[in-house]
Amino acid sequence: GDSVTQMEGPVTLSEEAFLTINCTYTATGYPSLFWYVQYPGEGLQLLLKATKADDKGSNKGFEATYRKETTSFHLEKGSVQVSDSAVYFCALSGGNTDKLIFGTGTRLQVFP
């Protein structure tokens, strides 16, 4: 079945460092791909999405490109801030119901 694999955390960075969180997927057909973020004490929020190959999703300085050839959707940010500390989930959707299939999440900790 469809699945998402993302790098384990925690990822610990200093402020202004470059961030990459790896995400790869297995799916039949052509899923849409998402990054969701969960800040401490808050609910899941959509960070960005891409619906077809070579699309780039971007939001709040974060970017991810839908790479069909490598079945990847890695999350990147050029300069992280302390306020980016959160858990990041990669997900895909597809099929008739668009249900989301999530990875296990990656905790990011940014220190000043």
Next chain:
Amino acid sequence: DTGVSQNPRHKITKRGQNVTFRCDPISEHNRLYWYRQTLGQGPEFLTYFQNEAQLEKSRLLSDRFSAERPKGSFSTLEIQRTEQGDSAMYLCASSSRTSGDEQYFGPGTRLTVT
């Protein structure tokens, strides 16, 4: 802002008791999803409604679990004869074609079974 709301936010119950959770989706959204999230894991799909019809159920949803969405508005998730393994965060999300199929999540109901 009338986002997705869930009640209660926290529920502590003893093993063997029944519990019911409620989800109120964004009013114009016709699609509603339930997910379950355990500590250190991503959310797992439980079930999906389009309007009032329950169109998909995960095999994670044992016969102790039942969900309804009368009149295609709010939804309830009931767990009968709770077990300690049911302890988790239960998340509700809603979406519609006009929202670009983006799923908006509620804050979740945290269930603790003692």
